[in-house]
Amino acid sequence: MSTADFLVQGIIKAFELIFSLNPYIMxxxxxxxxxxxxxTLLATLTAIPLxxxxxxxxxxxxxxxxxxxxxxxxxxxxxxxxxxxxxxxPVGPFGFLNIVYTKEAMILAQYILITPIITGISLAAIKAxxxxxxxxxxxxxxxEKDAAFATLxxxxxxIITAVLAGLGRALAEVGAxxxxxxxxxxxxxxxxxxxGLSETRTLxxxxxxxxxxxxxxxxxxxxxxxxxxxxxVNILANYFQRRD
Amino acid sequence: MEELYRIEDLSKSFGNKxxxxxxxxxxxxxxxxxxxxPSGVGKTTMLRLLNxxxxxxxxxxxxxxxxxxxxxxxxxxxxxxxxxxxxAIFNTSVFNNVAYGLVIRRVDKKTIEKKVIDALxxxxxxxxxxxxxxxxxxxxxxxMAFARAIVFKPDVLLLDEPTANxxxxxxxxxxxxxxxxxxxxxxTIIMASHNIYQVRRLADRVGILLNGELIEVNTKEQMFTNPxxxxxxxxxxxxxxx
Numbered sequence: 001m002s003t004a005d006f007l008v009q010g011i012i013k014a015f016e017l018i019f020s021l022n023p024y025i026m027x028x029x030x031x032x033x034x035x036x037x038x039x040t041l042l043a044t045l046t047a048i049p050l051x052x053x054x055x056x057x058x059x060x061x062x063x064x065x066x067x068x069x070x071x072x073x074x075x076x077x078x079x080x081x082x083x084x085x086x087x088x089x090p091v092g093p094f095g096f097l098n099i100v101y102t103k104e105a106m107i108l109a110q111y112i113l114i115t116p117i118i119t120g121i122s123l124a125a126i127k128a129x130x131x132x133x134x135x136x137x138x139x140x141x142x143x144e145k146d147a148a149f150a151t152l153x154x155x156x157x158x159i160i161t162a163v164l165a166g167l168g169r170a171l172a173e174v175g176a177x178x179x180x181x182x183x184x185x186x187x188x189x190x191x192x193x194x195x196g197l198s199e200t201r202t203l204x205x206x207x208x209x210x211x212x213x214x215x216x217x218x219x220x221x222x223x224x225x226x227x228x229x230x231x232x233v234n235i236l237a238n239y240f241q242r243r244d
Numbered sequence: 245m246e247e248l249y250r251i252e253d254l255s256k257s258f259g260n261k262x263x264x265x266x267x268x269x270x271x272x273x274x275x276x277x278x279x280x281x282p283s284g285v286g287k288t289t290m291l292r293l294l295n296x297x298x299x300x301x302x303x304x305x306x307x308x309x310x311x312x313x314x315x316x317x318x319x320x321x322x323x324x325x326x327x328x329x330x331x332a333i334f335n336t337s338v339f340n341n342v343a344y345g346l347v348i349r350r351v352d353k354k355t356i357e358k359k360v361i362d363a364l365x366x367x368x369x370x371x372x373x374x375x376x377x378x379x380x381x382x383x384x385x386x387x388m389a390f391a392r393a394i395v396f397k398p399d400v401l402l403l404d405e406p407t408a409n410x411x412x413x414x415x416x417x418x419x420x421x422x423x424x425x426x427x428x429x430x431x432t433i434i435m436a437s438h439n440i441y442q443v444r445r446l447a448d449r450v451g452i453l454l455n456g457e458l459i460e461v462n463t464k465e466q467m468f469t470n471p472x473x474x475x476x477x478x479x480x481x482x483x484x485x486x
Contacts, residue, residue, distance in 0.1 A: 130332060132328060132330070132332035133332045133334065135297060135328075135332070136328070136331075136332040137344075137348075138297060138321065139295055139297065139321075139324070139325055139326035139327075139393075139402075140325060140344055140345040140348070140392065140393070140396075141321055141322035141324075141325075141345055141348060141349065141396070142348050143348075146348050150334065153334070153335075153336070154334065154335055
């Protein structure tokens with residue numbers, strides 16, 4: 001069998017797995033979306049108020065916080081994974097939480113990874129709102145709260161882009177969640193491929209394990225779903241950037 | 245006429261730079277008062293102080309007999325409105341832009357609708373409610389900003405070079421709007437301008453600012469025919485070298 005035939009057959013089988021809604025594939029996709037979605041939601045709830053606090057409130061250590069956010073935007077995922085792992089292992093300071101190799105641990109790792117990204121991009125979007133807009137709010141009788149809301153409204157497309165960038169990063173991330181989540185599936189096999197339903201196995205971690213096992217068609221199926229998800233997020237992000 | 249502002253020995257500095265010094269002035273309800281002078285003499289800072297966007301470094305600013313106006317900043321600011329040289333436009337419809345001052349005052353929807361339509365009619369933008377504000381031309385945007393500034397009927401309207409960068413047709417429209425606002429809403433209008441001809445067409449009284457000092461305050465007639473200060477005469481006649 002030539003390489004081309006091998007690839008074509010892999011792709012055909014991958015589409016069969018996707019369109020037959022194979023339970024193994026679907027459970028992995030579900031875990032990916034749940035983990036990354038929850039991490040993005042929690043990171044958004046932290047990052048947007050943080051970006052506003054940095055923009056509007058004067059406090060000591062603000063510059064240090066901005067440096068921390070900027071540094072956090074480029075954190076290596078494996079380092080974050082290792083750090084979270086060391087914190088939550090039974091002998092670690094947060095070992096009592098008993099979350100090692102769970103979805104919660106994966107959410108925590110992704111939260112740490114993407115909160116600086118959403119904060120940093122939101123901060124840039126807020127800073128891009130002209131000062132005159134804020135002054136206009138005051139001249140029309142607005143309070144500081146009104147000025148903050150007006151800024152949020154003006155920066156809305158940039159902030160949505162920030163959230164989508166965070167989601168895209170979370171979906172595509174592999175190193176951190178592999179360390180803290182363990183890439184676990186239940187024992188047995190569902191739908192004739194892979195193992196049992198996913199516990200902490202995501203699209204990215206499953207691709208690594210299925211490829212190493214030589215199950216290329218399953219890897220391709222997972223890859224197609226992953227790319228489709230990330231592409232959809234990026235198309236949305238581009239749409240909002242164009243509207244800005 | 246009733247006294248609206250009283251300014252006593254007011255000075256304003258930014259760092260080591262003194263922008264305004266020893267300003268003493270009274271502004272009366274219902275008048276159009278114009279600060280005139282070359283660029284960079286402190287006209288905009290004066291308006292920002294009157295709008296309470298800036299605080300004086302020293303001296304007193306008394307608004308409507310309220311000598312702690314500075315302490316009650318926000319309540320007092322709600323009775324004023326200011327227009328900048330280039331209007332800031334919210335990225336939404338013309339209607340939402342104009343309605344903003346009413347929305348933050350929690351006015352009911354029906355009243356907002358009526359007042360916005362009335363305000364847009366005053367500035368000649370009737371029918372533009374649903375247009376995206378960012379698609380307006382420079383002149384239209386400035387007229388929309390006027391509508392937004394007057395829709396909640398402020399006691400004071402502060403105008404910072406309201407027609408700078410506009411073509412003659414739009415200048416004429418804006419000046420007509422200023423006259424209309426004064427006659428229909430009895431709003432006190434305080435403007436800053438370096439356009440001598442415009443001040444002559446619109447103002448009741450004029451104050452000339454030079455290097456941060458208010459060198460003369462006079463009625464328009466007196467200022468343009470027989471000013472008290474030689475520097476005022478030089479500025480009005482284009483002989484002032486700066």
